[in-house]
Amino acid sequence: MRTILIVGAGQSGLQLALGLQSQGYEVTLMSNRTADEIRSGRVMSTQCMFHTALQHERDLQVNFWESQAPKIKGLGVSVAGPAPEDDPGGARPRVIDWVGQLDGHAQSVDQRIKMAGWMETFAQRGGRVVIHGAAVSDLDYFSRAYDLVLVSAGKGELVSMFGRDASRSPYSEPQRALAVAYVHGLGVRPEHPDYDAVRCNLVPGVGELFVMPTLTLSGRADILFWEGIPGGPLDAFKGVKDPSEHLALTLDLMKRFTPWEYERATKAELTDANGTLSGRYAPTVRNPVGRLPGGGVVLGVADVVVANDPITGQGSNSASKCAASYLESIVAHGDGEFDETWMTATFERYWQTAQHVTKWTNAMLGAPPEHVLNLIGAAGALQPVADRFANGFNDPSDFENFFFEPEKAEAYLASLSG
Numbered sequence: 001m002r003t004i005l006i007v008g009a010g011q012s013g014l015q016l017a018l019g020l021q022s023q024g025y026e027v028t029l030m031s032n033r034t035a036d037e038i039r040s041g042r043v044m045s046t047q048c049m050f051h052t053a054l055q056h057e058r059d060l061q062v063n064f065w066e067s068q069a070p071k072i073k074g075l076g077v078s079v080a081g082p083a084p085e086d087d088p089g090g091a092r093p094r095v096i097d098w099v100g101q102l103d104g105h106a107q108s109v110d111q112r113i114k115m116a117g118w119m120e121t122f123a124q125r126g127g128r129v130v131i132h133g134a135a136v137s138d139l140d141y142f143s144r145a146y147d148l149v150l151v152s153a154g155k156g157e158l159v160s161m162f163g164r165d166a167s168r169s170p171y172s173e174p175q176r177a178l179a180v181a182y183v184h185g186l187g188v189r190p191e192h193p194d195y196d197a198v199r200c201n202l203v204p205g206v207g208e209l210f211v212m213p214t215l216t217l218s219g220r221a222d223i224l225f226w227e228g229i230p231g232g233p234l235d236a237f238k239g240v241k242d243p244s245e246h247l248a249l250t251l252d253l254m255k256r257f258t259p260w261e262y263e264r265a266t267k268a269e270l271t272d273a274n275g276t277l278s279g280r281y282a283p284t285v286r287n288p289v290g291r292l293p294g295g296g297v298v299l300g301v302a303d304v305v306v307a308n309d310p311i312t313g314q315g316s317n318s319a320s321k322c323a324a325s326y327l328e329s330i331v332a333h334g335d336g337e338f339d340e341t342w343m344t345a346t347f348e349r350y351w352q353t354a355q356h357v358t359k360w361t362n363a364m365l366g367a368p369p370e371h372v373l374n375l376i377g378a379a380g381a382l383q384p385v386a387d388r389f390a391n392g393f394n395d396p397s398d399f400e401n402f403f404f405e406p407e408k409a410e411a412y413l414a415s416l417s418g
Contacts, residue, residue: 001024001025001026002025002026002147002148002335003025003026003027003028003145003146003147003148004020004025004026004027004028004146004147004148004149004150004330005027005028005030005142005145005146005148005149005150006020006027006028006029006030006150006152006301007030007134007139007149007150007151007152007153007158008030008031008151008152008153008301008304009029009030009031009033009038009115009118009119010044010111010115010152010153010302010319011047011111011114011115011302011315011316011319011320011323012152012301012302012303012319012320012322012323013029013150013152013153013301013302013323014029014115014118014119014122015056015057015060015062015118015319015320015323015324016150016152016301016323016326016327017029017122017127018060018062018118018121018122018125019060019323019324019327020327020330021122021125021126021127022060023327023331025330027122027127027128028127028128028129028130028146029119029122029127029128029129029130030129030130030131030132030134031119031129031130031131031132032131032132032133032134032153033131034119034131035115035116035117035119035120036116038111038112038115038116038119039112039113039116039217040112040274041112041274042274042276042277043110043111043112043180043182043216043274043275043276043277044111044112044115044277045111045180045277045310045315045316046108046180046210046212046214046223046225046310046313046315047108047109047110047111047114047214047315047316048072048106048107048108048198048212048214048313048316049106049107049108049109049316049317049320050102050104050106050317050393050394051102051103051104051105051106051394052317052320052321052394052395053316053317053320053321054066054104054106054107054320055104056320056321056323056324057320059324062118062121064117064121065107065109065113065114065117065215066107068215069107069108069109069214069215070107070108070196070213070214070215070220071105071106071107071196072102072105072106072107072108072196072197072198072212072213073101073102073105073195073196073197074099074100074101074102074192074195074196074197074198074390075099075100075102075106075197075198075200075389075390075393076097076098076099076100076189076191076192076197076198076199076200077096077097077098077099077199077200077201077202077376077379077386077389078094078096078097078199078200078201078202078258078260078261079094079095079096079097079201079202079204079376080092080093080094080095080201080202080203080204080206080257080258081093081094081095089256090256091255091256091257091259092203092256092257092258092259094258094259094260096376096377096380097191097260097380098379098380098386099191099192099197099386099390100379100383100386100387100388100389100390100391101383101386101387101390102390102391102394103391103394104394106198106393106394107215108212108213108214108215108223109214109215110182110214110215110216110217110221111316112216112217113215113216113217133156134153134158135157135158136157136158136160136161136292136293137293139151139158139161139290139292139296139298140292140293140294140296143292143294143296143297143298144294144296147338148299148330148338149296149298149299150298150299150300150301150326151290151298151299151300151301151304152300152301152302152304153304158290158304159286159304161290161291161292161298161300162286162287162288162289162290162300162304162305163286163287164284164285164286164287165285165286165287168285168355168358169282169283169284169285169286170362171282171283171284171362171365172282173230173282174230174280174281174282174309175229175230175282175283175309175365176207176208176227176228176229176230176280176309176310176311176365177207177226177227177228177229177230177234177235177236177237177238177278177280178225178226178227178228178277178278178279178280178310179225179226179228179234179237179246179249179250179276179277179278180223180224180225180226180276180277180278181223181224181225181246181247181250181270181275181276182214182216182221182222182223182270182271182272182275182276183221183222183223183224183247183265183268183269183270183271183275184218184220184221184222184268184269184270184271185267185268185269186211186222186224186264186265186267186268187263187264187265187267188264189264190264196213198210198211198212198313199211199212199261201257201258201261202376203234203257203258204367205229205232205367206228206229206232206233206234206257207226207227207228207229207232207234208226208227208311209224209225209226209227209253209254209257209258209261210223210224210225210227210313211223211224211225211261212225216271216272216275217271217272218271218272221271222268224250224254224265224268225310226250226253227309227310227311230280233253233256233257234253234257236249236253237249237278238278240278243270243273243274243275243276244270246276246278247268247269247270247276251265251268281307283307283308283309283358283361283362283365284307285305285306285307285358286300286304286305286306286307287300287305288300288305288343288344288346288347289340289343289344289347297339297340297343299326299338299343299346299347300347301322301323301326302318302319302322302323303315303318303319305347306318306322306351306354306357306358308357308358308361308362309361309362309365311361311364311365312357312360312361312364312393312396313393314357314361314393314396317357317393317394318353318354318357321350321353321354322350322354325346325349325350325353326346326350329342329345329346329349330346353397356396356397356399356400357396359399359404360392360396360399360403363403363404369406370406371405371406371409371410372403372409374409374413375389375402375403375409375412375413376389378413382413382416382417384416385412385413385416388402
């Protein structure tokens with residue numbers, strides 16, 4: 001029986017561990033926290049997952065919370081106009097608002113619930129869980145003890161083993177300051193009170209506010225997620241440690257920049273004392289093979305090797321797709337050696353999917369060109385455009401067909417209006 005070590009217990013590491021376990025591999029999972037510590041800890045992400053990523057979980061029969069989590073049936077975009085001339089600090093009006101319908105529903109499950117539950121399931125099914133914060137020196141030993149070592153812990157010392165791929169990483173600095181709050185008490189969006197949707201609120205030159213329903217430890221909740229351009233008015237959460245202060249700041253910024261969302265948030269309160277998160281990181285693609293001092297090699301997984309800004313909501317989706325792709329590559333390799341050539345080919349197979357996410361995400365971090373503004377505006381009058389945008393969050397490769405090039409965007413709009 002082939003032995004595999006997975007370092008890191010996030011979406012990709014646990015999904016891959018459960019998938020390999022179901023295929024008969026002897027899998028060891030290394031985590032720096034126990035399931036109980038994960039469950040009682042701080043929120044880790046926003047994790048809205050779309051149809052393809054959810055289907056990977058269904059295929060492994062680990063979609064344990066699908067009946068409990070809110071079913072997200074749409075994805076909407078609102079755009080804020082400029083502040084009033086006589087009140088530059090005043091509330092901004094909304095100049096664009098539409099919602100697209102998803103072909104398959106999306107869902108968000110608080111990773112504290114999912115990761116803790118998956119880790120316990122993995123152990124119950126006979127998997128070995130080691131609670132240990134791994135260092136490079138540990139991996140030097142483990143690379144000789146296991147047939148394959150996979151690194152899915154996207155932070156800390158281990159990431160330094162994987163060099164930055166400058167040809168695929170246009171940014172060397174963080175492009176957004178991130179601030180998340182999990183809340184109860186948010187009112188429905190009056191534009192669609194009968195179904196849930198992710199709402200993307202764009203404030204040109206300032207940043208973005210995302211609002212999404214989720215399942216958390218205390219049941220149904222909503223996530224308020226600010227992405228602020230560094231140095232701008234939304235870049236205000238550094239040093240804010242008190243959860244109540246974090247929420248108050250979140251709401252104050254909503255009142256000023258997205259007053260239509262603030263109107264339904266006046267009764268919002270945090271789900272729990274660990275329901276806030278803030279930080280920033282530079283979007284980076286790294287070389288997939290980590291070389292160890294003793295000569296061994298390890299393979300990076302998901303955001304260890306492709307870390308995109310969360311502006312397009314692709315983190316957990318990409319992690320799920322990476323785990324599914326790697327699982328297929330490992331099983332197909334049979335008894336072959338997991339050498340550097342295989343590792344590189346395995347990553348490049350996944351990159352065929354990931355490259356579309358990276359291209360789209362990096363494009364969304366910049367000022368939108370005129371043809372993209374035209375597309376966003378047209379979606380308010382042409383429902384097929386809104387629907388296509390919404391479903392691009394599930395399959396970002398479709399943006400190649402109508403989003404990036406002015407000629408394709410014009411031809412697409414002409415085909416609808418003609």
